[in-house]
Amino acid sequence: MSMLEEIKAAEEAATTSKHEANLTARNMLRETEDEAAKTAEAMLTAARKAAKEKIAAAEAQSKIKARALVDERARSDRAQAQVAREKLAAAVAYIVEKVVV
16 A cells, blocks of 8 residues: 555544544433433422422421411310300399499
């Protein structure tokens, strides 16, 4: 082979190697992007699940606290109503005394 043919062969080999390297790099980049997209989707799914669980737990806690508050206020209302009933006779007597007299 002449020196010119060797140079041409080397240039062709270099071009082929460059093309293969570019193709390999593109494929690696595409695979990496696909893996990153899958990882991101998995992370989003996990975050959504965690958020739903936190919201459900917060709702359950708020229902428990609301029920406790309602029960506490109902007990307080019953106690006040009982005190009022106990004082009702005295209040009626006072009113009758003031009106009749």
